[in-house]
Amino acid sequence: MFTKDEAAIMTIDTAWPAPFIINPQNLAADAVTAFCVSVLLAVMLNAEAQAFVSTFLGDRRVGAKDRFHFNAFMHLDILGTICYLVAGFGWPRTMDIDRGKLAQPRLYTAIIRLAGPLANLFLAGIAGSLAAIMKTLEWDPRVFLMLIGVNITTAIYNLIPLPPLAMGSLVGELIPPDAVRTRSLFLQAGPFLIVALALVERITHQGIFSPYIDPLIKTVFAYCRGL
Numbered sequence: 001m002f003t004k005d006e007a008a009i010m011t012i013d014t015a016w017p018a019p020f021i022i023n024p025q026n027l028a029a030d031a032v033t034a035f036c037v038s039v040l041l042a043v044m045l046n047a048e049a050q051a052f053v054s055t056f057l058g059d060r061r062v063g064a065k066d067r068f069h070f071n072a073f074m075h076l077d078i079l080g081t082i083c084y085l086v087a088g089f090g091w092p093r094t095m096d097i098d099r100g101k102l103a104q105p106r107l108y109t110a111i112i113r114l115a116g117p118l119a120n121l122f123l124a125g126i127a128g129s130l131a132a133i134m135k136t137l138e139w140d141p142r143v144f145l146m147l148i149g150v151n152i153t154t155a156i157y158n159l160i161p162l163p164p165l166a167m168g169s170l171v172g173e174l175i176p177p178d179a180v181r182t183r184s185l186f187l188q189a190g191p192f193l194i195v196a197l198a199l200v201e202r203i204t205h206q207g208i209f210s211p212y213i214d215p216l217i218k219t220v221f222a223y224c225r226g227l
Helices: 004-008 029-056 078-087 105-136 142-159 166-174 180-204 210-225
Strands: none
Touching: 029 078, 029 105, 029 142, 078 180, 105 142, 105 166, 105 210, 142 166, 142 210, 166 180
16 A cells, blocks of 8 residues: 655656555655545445445335435444554444345345445546646646555455455345355444454555455546546
8 A cells, every 4th residue: 555655756747646655754744634524425325326326226215324424434344444544444334225125036135235335436526537637737736646555445445255345235235035144244244344454554564455445446446537
């Protein structure tokens, strides 16, 4: 993963730290502010996209307080936020799904969870277009570059097969329905395991996730930048 120190020697035209990792020893107010705003947008869009697809597929609710309020702070998850600060990726608060309202509960639940990271990729694409326009106008696009990086990081780290990340939710759906205890333990332990592994990677500097995922992030980031 890139640190902010490494990013300092890069020009905006060639690279940007994706994933962005906060370095407490050398904080830059503008970068940290842009990162926090980007995280709030990424979390909100991820959660609201899941809510939209869930409603579209049949889980309609009247006056549901966890949906369509577009308040990013209400979508923050404690462990997901910690993971953003530690590793540059994270997740929103898990949106409740009434599986009884879905025509095909296992399939539709997987689709709903995948809607979140797909929405993050969509926002990254929009931010990439805006960054290109700003570059043409010779304006500093660093805020949009951060938005691209955070959303791509959020989307691609969902490939980790642990809940509450999208691929982890898909694995959970593959657990036999009669293995209720196994599925419950898997869903409950997933967030803690992700944070623990992220902390180990940050402290020891030994790659656990990053060697496999970060190259893909940088490739997609370069594509959104048009490099």
